[in-house]
Amino acid sequence: MKTIHSMTGYATAAADLPRGALALELRSVNSRYLDIQFRLADELRGAEPMLRELLGTRVARGKVDCRIGFSARSGIEAAQSLNAPALEKLQRLAAEAQRAFPESGPLRLADVLRWPGVIAEAPQDEAALRDAALGAARHALEELCAARAREGAKLAANITARVAEMERRIAEVAPLVPEAVAAFQAKLAQRLREALGSADDERVRAEIAVFAMKSDVDEELTRLTAHLGEVRRTLGQGGPVGKRLDFLAQELNREANTLASKSAGARIGDHALELKLLIEQMREQVQNIE
Numbered sequence: 001m002k003t004i005h006s007m008t009g010y011a012t013a014a015a016d017l018p019r020g021a022l023a024l025e026l027r028s029v030n031s032r033y034l035d036i037q038f039r040l041a042d043e044l045r046g047a048e049p050m051l052r053e054l055l056g057t058r059v060a061r062g063k064v065d066c067r068i069g070f071s072a073r074s075g076i077e078a079a080q081s082l083n084a085p086a087l088e089k090l091q092r093l094a095a096e097a098q099r100a101f102p103e104s105g106p107l108r109l110a111d112v113l114r115w116p117g118v119i120a121e122a123p124q125d126e127a128a129l130r131d132a133a134l135g136a137a138r139h140a141l142e143e144l145c146a147a148r149a150r151e152g153a154k155l156a157a158n159i160t161a162r163v164a165e166m167e168r169r170i171a172e173v174a175p176l177v178p179e180a181v182a183a184f185q186a187k188l189a190q191r192l193r194e195a196l197g198s199a200d201d202e203r204v205r206a207e208i209a210v211f212a213m214k215s216d217v218d219e220e221l222t223r224l225t226a227h228l229g230e231v232r233r234t235l236g237q238g239g240p241v242g243k244r245l246d247f248l249a250q251e252l253n254r255e256a257n258t259l260a261s262k263s264a265g266a267r268i269g270d271h272a273l274e275l276k277l278l279i280e281q282m283r284e285q286v287q288n289i290e
Helices: 042-058 082-102 107-113 126-173 176-196 201-214 218-237 242-261 266-286
Strands: 009-015 018-028 034-042 062-072 079-082 119-121
Touching: 009 126, 018 107, 018 126, 034 042, 042 126, 062 126, 062 201, 126 218, 126 242, 126 266, 218 242, 242 266
Parallel strands: 034 062
Antiparallel strands: 009 018, 018 062, 079 119
16 A cells, blocks of 8 residues: 655765765655756766656655765875867967067976866766766665655644544534524524513424524535545545645535534534634645645
């Protein structure tokens, strides 16, 4: 069975190379869609498409920042050689300058060696660097997914607890409706006696029928129960279900608002408000789910 993942996570990885060290960092936070951003060392710009594809295989939703830096190892000098084209260019410039300033002395060897580009370092092994970056990314991605799964399990448990509390509240509301209708009947009969000196049974029955129709919340309770059952099913299904859970939270809130507007008594109203609070708490947690 697939697990529930949070969109929040953090992971690091490192790799040692002969010329230096790689340091990789992955951060993920909430987002409506999958948004991957890279901050890569210049030597690794060409690896971005492969890194993007790798991250996309395991992360379905969230804003992911991938940072990879490369630090040259101190004390290790890269192989160096003279850059022939740069030397030829310097010779031409020196000859032109000598003609323009015949009194000037020739270039010294130290000046030649300090000239930009004359000394060329052996190029970095780009394939080895790219492979090291991909290896570090795979390791960090495993760590990131594990962290997201651990937090996702906690979020799922939190939501399940709130679902259970909402189901308990709904079960308590159903028997309160007949009590509210009976209380309204007694209050209406008393007011008619006080106003007319006697209770008009026909009028009482008509008023009670209207009140009972306006305060009938059976449909709302049925829908609330069905939506909560769907929340449980979705959590059990696992995978990237955050958008589905967010939709269900909106539907639960809509039904809870209708229940509150049709409250036939203070106790039903209290239950409706408590349901709205629990739904909002659930929705806050849902915002973190992939």
